Amino acid sequence: MELMEAIRGRRSIRKYRKDMPSDEAISYVLEAAKLAPSWANTQCWEFILVKDESIRLKLSKTLPETNPARGAVEQAPIVIVGCAKKGTSGFFKGKPVTEKGDWMLFDIALALQNLTLAAYEKGMGSVHTGFFDSLKAGEILNVPSDVAVIELLPIGYPEKEARVTPRKKVEDFVFYDSYGIKKG
Ligand SMILES: Cc1cc2nc3c(=O)[nH]c(=O)nc-3n(C[C@H](O)[C@H](O)[C@H](O)COP(=O)(O)O)c2cc1C
Known part of the structure; x- marks a missing residue:
């Protein structure tokens, strides 16, 4: 599969x-x-693969009832829990080197984007899930305090084709030479 086909075709x-x-x-x-x-x-990511139904059920309860991915965490055959070691990405000798602090969210997003595209290539679907109580999820999974639970990623074979979600036009988010300057 061409890379762009996977980028275009992947949907939650x-x-x-x-x-x-x-x-x-x-x-x-x-x-x-x-x-x-x-x-x-630094490769600060760590993943916990959860297949156990009772643990998935407990994890699903860390999502608010209004979160549309709640059922997916309960129902998908596997939930990949994306974790990251705190205080490593963006740090030198124990100190953050940029004003942004810990870059773990950025790094794990890159890893999970690779993962979701590869999953799509193999016929699988997934949904990034960030709106949940990560501290409760950490307790359920015995995650140590120096590791953050970043996201839950249900993964499996889609029951049906996904809804296509809209995107902005490229010209709506690209500026030239300075912020706010659109192509003339
Ligand atoms: C960081 C992140 C967190 C997300 N958290 C949730 C979530 O908690 N629940 C949910 O249903 N979808 C969640 N999503 C999925 C987005 O809603 C979805 O990617 C977006 O609407 C675009 O749709 P698409 O993935 O089908 O292209 C999340 C996506 C990202 C990137």
Whole structure:
């Protein structure tokens, strides 16, 4: 599959078939995550693969009832929990080197973007899920305090084709030479 086909075709999937992706398919997407760039190659990400139904149910309750991905966390055959070691990405000798502080969110997003595109290539769907109580999720999964739970990523085979979501036009978010300057 061409890269642009995967970029265009990937959509958030919130309803899954019951069949479990093979170990090979899961290894493939994790390999794609592994190859992502990161701050000074720190690779601060760690993933917990949750297949256990009772743990997925507990995790789903960390999402507000209004979150449309709540059912996906409960129902998908696997939830990949994206975690990151705090205080490494964007740090030198224990101190943040930019005013932005910890770059872990950026790095894990790159890894998870690779992962979701590779999943799409293999016929799988997923949905990034950020609106949940990450401290509660950390307790459920025994995550140590120096590691942040960043997102829940249900993954599996889509039950049906996804809704296409709108995007801004490129000219609406690109400026030239200075902020706010549009192409003349
Ligand atoms: C960082 C991040 C957090 C997200 N959190 C949620 C979430 O909590 N619940 C949900 O249903 N979708 C969540 N999404 C999915 C977005 O709603 C979705 O990507 C967006 O509407 C565009 O749709 P598409 O992924 O189908 O292209 C999240 C996406 C990102 C990138």
